[in-house]
Amino acid sequence: xxxxxxxxxxxxxxxxxxxxxxxxxxxxxxxxxxxxxxxxxxxxxxxxxxxxxxxxxxxxxxxxxxxxxxxxxxxxxxxxxxxxxxxxxxxxxxxxxxxxxxxxxxxxxxxxxxxxxxxxxxxxxxxxxxxxxxxxxxxxxxxxxxxxxxxxxxxxxxxxxxxxxxxxxxxxxxxxxxxxxxxxxxxxxxxxxxxxxxxxxxxxxxxxxxxxxxxxxxxxxxxxxxxxxxxxxxxxxxxxxxxxxxxxxxxxxxxxxxxxxxxxxxxxxxxxxxxxxxxxxxxxxx
Amino acid sequence: xxxxxxxxxxxxxxxxxxxxxxxxxxxxxxxxxxxxxxxxxxxxxxxxxxxxxxxxxxxxxxxxxxxxxxxxxxxxxxxxxxxxxxxxxxxxxxxxxxxxxxxxxxxxxxxxxxxxxxxxxxxxxxxxxxxxxxxxxxxxxxxxxxxxxxxxxxxxxxxxxxxxxxxxxxxxxxxxxxxxxxxxxxxxxxxxxxxxxxxxxxxxxxxxxxxxxxxxxxxxxxxxxxxxxxxxxxxxxxxxxxxxxxxxxxxxxxxxxxxxxxxxxxxxxxxxxxxxxxxxxxxxxx
Numbered sequence: 001x002x003x004x005x006x007x008x009x010x011x012x013x014x015x016x017x018x019x020x021x022x023x024x025x026x027x028x029x030x031x032x033x034x035x036x037x038x039x040x041x042x043x044x045x046x047x048x049x050x051x052x053x054x055x056x057x058x059x060x061x062x063x064x065x066x067x068x069x070x071x072x073x074x075x076x077x078x079x080x081x082x083x084x085x086x087x088x089x090x091x092x093x094x095x096x097x098x099x100x101x102x103x104x105x106x107x108x109x110x111x112x113x114x115x116x117x118x119x120x121x122x123x124x125x126x127x128x129x130x131x132x133x134x135x136x137x138x139x140x141x142x143x144x145x146x147x148x149x150x151x152x153x154x155x156x157x158x159x160x161x162x163x164x165x166x167x168x169x170x171x172x173x174x175x176x177x178x179x180x181x182x183x184x185x186x187x188x189x190x191x192x193x194x195x196x197x198x199x200x201x202x203x204x205x206x207x208x209x210x211x212x213x214x215x216x217x218x219x220x221x222x223x224x225x226x227x228x229x230x231x232x233x234x235x236x237x238x239x240x241x242x243x244x245x246x247x248x249x250x251x252x253x254x255x256x257x258x259x260x261x262x263x264x265x266x267x268x269x270x271x272x273x274x275x276x277x278x279x280x281x282x283x284x285x286x
Numbered sequence: 287x288x289x290x291x292x293x294x295x296x297x298x299x300x301x302x303x304x305x306x307x308x309x310x311x312x313x314x315x316x317x318x319x320x321x322x323x324x325x326x327x328x329x330x331x332x333x334x335x336x337x338x339x340x341x342x343x344x345x346x347x348x349x350x351x352x353x354x355x356x357x358x359x360x361x362x363x364x365x366x367x368x369x370x371x372x373x374x375x376x377x378x379x380x381x382x383x384x385x386x387x388x389x390x391x392x393x394x395x396x397x398x399x400x401x402x403x404x405x406x407x408x409x410x411x412x413x414x415x416x417x418x419x420x421x422x423x424x425x426x427x428x429x430x431x432x433x434x435x436x437x438x439x440x441x442x443x444x445x446x447x448x449x450x451x452x453x454x455x456x457x458x459x460x461x462x463x464x465x466x467x468x469x470x471x472x473x474x475x476x477x478x479x480x481x482x483x484x485x486x487x488x489x490x491x492x493x494x495x496x497x498x499x500x501x502x503x504x505x506x507x508x509x510x511x512x513x514x515x516x517x518x519x520x521x522x523x524x525x526x527x528x529x530x531x532x533x534x535x536x537x538x539x540x541x542x543x544x545x546x547x548x549x550x551x552x553x554x555x556x557x558x559x560x561x562x563x564x565x566x567x568x569x570x571x572x
Binding site: 163186187188189190192193196228229230232234240241243252253254255256257258259260261262263264265267276278 | 546547553
């Protein structure tokens with residue numbers, strides 16, 4: 001596993017943006033919330049933050065929401081880069097922004113839009129290169145923006161009550177963190193079945209189910225959990241029964257002996273050896 | 287573990303009742319559906335079936351729905367026993383019905399209503415006694431009716447994105463199957479967190495998450511899965527980190543090394559030794 005110098009922050013969607021009070025947010029937006037951590041990892045309020053709302057069907061509004069949220073946190077150097085085509089990803093202006101950014105933040109929406117418009121472009125190359133080689137360079141993404149970070153990306157799939165082969169669609173993501181398969185809105189949208197099928201297809205990868213307003217700070221082959229919700233980790237390396245490869249599409253599946261961890265704010269996971277480092281009980285929120 | 291002669295059929299809620307076509311029902315109501323199995327286990331269409339809609343806030347309508355559903359299946363001996371108080375559970379007529387029934391079916395609603403009105407009554411004693419000692423006697427229950435079968439019953443609890451101590455309320459159920467903790471509507475209502483907390487509280491019990499239109503036939507210390515959806519089994523006997531007992535209420539929890547199985551129609555589980563018997567791939571629906 002290559003030594004990576006940058007930081008990834010995948011987020012489960014619907015993170016607190018400091019705009020309206022919502023019962024689900026139990027952390028202080030200004031000094032405990034997810035976006036606070038994004039800013040902190042990027043170097044603080046003077047960091048150059050580039051928001052890419054490409055996944056969204058309403059990119060202008062989404063871009064403005066993030067401008068407001070980051071401004072509320074005191075940031076003074078935030079730009080929205082509204083990439084709508086592969087050509088946009090090759091424009092001089094886009095390339096310059098990505099080259100100079102301290103943090104690139106992908107919004108939610110449809111993850112396939114991110115891969116369609118960015119995969120294989122100059123921007124993609126720069127993102128991968130800077131993430132690998134530059135300490136302090138942050139790529140954050142929420143919902144679709146988090147899922148697109150994987151190499152084996154969940155492109156879609158219903159939250160069916162049944163666990164049926166073919167219910168999940170896999171596609172190639174940006175490949176920033178090839179060891180993980182990432183799903184988001186995990187609890188609220190009942191995505192247990194679809195990540196399990198993804199893990200059944202790729203049992204050597206670790207399945208990550210991110211709840212809303214919850215994220216990971218991935219750095220140096222470890223991640224640490226931030227935010228108000230839970231993170232479910234599915235380790236399929238010791239699966240016993242896994243009939244995925246031989247089943248017909250549409251057939252109910254069985255998958256046994258899946259090792260599962262439920263982690264919260266401050267807990268850590270070693271991506272290399274798949275070990276957990278749980279926070280001591282007396283520890284504060286990070 | 288005592289040798290039990292009767293049959294329990296807990297169902298995850300929203301089982302096909304043959305009334306309206308719904309995309310989620312993939313089985314033929316008449317010869318593959320959950321209620322077909324209930325009738326079959328009870329001895330066929332001449333079985334005396336007693337429907338108890340006590341959990342429901344609209345017991346009359348719910349009772350009628352089940353009358354219609356069982357009649358559609360050809361049953362000719364179905365009675366609704368609308369117990370609304372502990373006194374109702376001591377009435378001669380109620381006791382006679384339960385004594386003579388081949389199958390007692392509890393509807394969905396609020397499981398606390400079942401325990402409030404039935405626990406500790408003569409009807410409760412007869413149900414436990416007949417289930418233990420009479421081969422072919424069936425107790426079925428859907429949603430609330432399934433959850434009430436446990437000894438450690440999930441009485442309520444939100445499907446929060448976070449995994450926080452105190453989010454689940456446990457109460458004493460009817461105690462028919464003390465080895466299991468049962469949750470229902472498992473996928474659709476995102477109940478991953480609440481059953482995990484229940485298992486964290488009672489790590490020696492097996493947590494069962496039943497999807498809608500999915501059930502178990504529990505007989506002779508084994509269960510077999512019926513219906514169109516999935517069943518998630520949480521085996522917490524080898525949990526490593528479990529800070530539940532020391533945490534304050536409202537604090538995020540961590541729970542690691544939870545063994546998880548995802549099973550489908552026809553798969554079997556041995557309750558005694560906690561082993562799985564997965565169906566051969568070529569097997570038909572049961």
